[in-house]
Amino acid sequence: MNKNNWSKMVQTFSRRSGLYIIFFVSIFLLISILTAVQPAYRFSSDVLNSWTQEMDSTIFYHLITMENRAYKQSFPEGEAEIPKLSDVFFELTSNVKPTDPRTLFGNEIPGFSIFDSQLLMASDNDFTHFPIESNPPLEEVLRDREAVLEEDEETEETEDTEEEETENEQTTGDRDVVFIYNTHNRESFLPHLPNETDPDGAMHGEINITKVSDHLAEELERLGIGTQVDDTDFGELLNERGMGYHQSYEVSRDIVAEAVAGNQEIQYVFDLHRDALRRDKTTQTIEGEDYAKILFVIGTGHPDYEKNLKVATELHGLIEEAYPGLSRGVFQKDGSSGNGVYNQDMVDNALLIEFGGVDNTMEELYRSADALAEVFSDYYWDAEAVQSDS
Numbered sequence: 001m002n003k004n005n006w007s008k009m010v011q012t013f014s015r016r017s018g019l020y021i022i023f024f025v026s027i028f029l030l031i032s033i034l035t036a037v038q039p040a041y042r043f044s045s046d047v048l049n050s051w052t053q054e055m056d057s058t059i060f061y062h063l064i065t066m067e068n069r070a071y072k073q074s075f076p077e078g079e080a081e082i083p084k085l086s087d088v089f090f091e092l093t094s095n096v097k098p099t100d101p102r103t104l105f106g107n108e109i110p111g112f113s114i115f116d117s118q119l120l121m122a123s124d125n126d127f128t129h130f131p132i133e134s135n136p137p138l139e140e141v142l143r144d145r146e147a148v149l150e151e152d153e154e155t156e157e158t159e160d161t162e163e164e165e166t167e168n169e170q171t172t173g174d175r176d177v178v179f180i181y182n183t184h185n186r187e188s189f190l191p192h193l194p195n196e197t198d199p200d201g202a203m204h205g206e207i208n209i210t211k212v213s214d215h216l217a218e219e220l221e222r223l224g225i226g227t228q229v230d231d232t233d234f235g236e237l238l239n240e241r242g243m244g245y246h247q248s249y250e251v252s253r254d255i256v257a258e259a260v261a262g263n264q265e266i267q268y269v270f271d272l273h274r275d276a277l278r279r280d281k282t283t284q285t286i287e288g289e290d291y292a293k294i295l296f297v298i299g300t301g302h303p304d305y306e307k308n309l310k311v312a313t314e315l316h317g318l319i320e321e322a323y324p325g326l327s328r329g330v331f332q333k334d335g336s337s338g339n340g341v342y343n344q345d346m347v348d349n350a351l352l353i354e355f356g357g358v359d360n361t362m363e364e365l366y367r368s369a370d371a372l373a374e375v376f377s378d379y380y381w382d383a384e385a386v387q388s389d390s
Contacts, residue, residue, distance in 0.1 A: 136203070142186075179270070181270075234252055249339050253343050256343050269344075275354045289367060294326060299339060315327075
């Protein structure tokens with residue numbers, strides 16, 4: 001080996017050694033900064049989870065194959081090559097995937113990003129049935145409006161309960177195992193607001209979704225399932241705290257935490273809402289009577305969402321058997337275009353349930369509440385029987 005070649009090898013080795021040293025020193029510095037920084041400024045697991053969700057899942061599989069090459073045999077033909085690091089870095093920094101045009105246009109076209117969400121177990125294939133959440137200014141939510149509720153609708157739930165009341169063989173006794181609340185408690189319905197035509201203006205302090213919660217609770221009680229209903233006016237609470245309507249889940253979170261801490265018997269938590277979709281998307285005729293359709297919304301922005309998803313999919317299936325077309329399905333939201341958690345990380349078996357839309361009537365909503373109570377009662381007592389046998 002001549003002197004020139006030897007000199008080039010030394011130079012190459014020196015450069016590479018220098019790069020390796022800089023790389024490892026940078027890693028150690030980054031780790032020391034992350035561990036020394038105050039907790040409030042550290043990366044949260046949610047941030048890391050969000051980043052890893054954007055990565056091609058095959059990257060992690062390739063990392064495993066670096067430790068055990070036997071796993072390479074399970075790759076489909078033509079997919080055994082590890083993705084280029086430049087492509088991975090580009091996707092992580094830009095959130096744009098060259099193979100998926102939706103990632104390029106999703107944040108640029110208003111309303112387009114909603115189609116990144118997943119509608120599971122749908123009763124039909126119409127993707128225009130994705131839920132629409134009203135988000136008006138708080139002053140619009142609190143504005144006084146005239147509301148009308150027919151006397152027969154007001155008394156219907158009481159009369160039905162008296163007529164159908166029977167002695168239940170199964171009962172939770174004095175235990176309240178279901179907790180119902182309404183984060184957007186002032187969500188109302190246009191048929192009961194004679195001077196309102198704007199869906200975003202379908203808000204009222206008394207004639208609203210809380211009446212559906214009360215009706216559902218009474219029916220569950222009749223079926224032997226002890227139920228606790230929260231009556232907090234979150235709209236007024238937001239106003240008192242100087243917060244915006246988009247912060248509703250922050251204030252309702254306190255109520256859920258208080259309820260769960262004060263009652264260890266709670267097994268299911270339901271947050272009832274109404275959709276902003278119009279009547280043709282939220283109404284189902286069953287045996288000649290109109291029902292307000294139901295939709296289960298599951299937030300996937302926390303690690304334990306699959307427990308809630310399991311309950312929602314099972315209930316959807318049971319509802320479809322008993323009342324075909326009543327359930328719109330199970331909708332997953334990851335936080336990219338909304339809250340993504342909905343307080344469902346606080347307790348197992350937590351569901352957000354959309355009842356009908358802005359054009360449904362209380363009569364239709366009460367029918368749906370009765371149907372859900374009937375199906376949930378069977379589901380609950382079957383689960384109790386299995387648990388007692390195990």
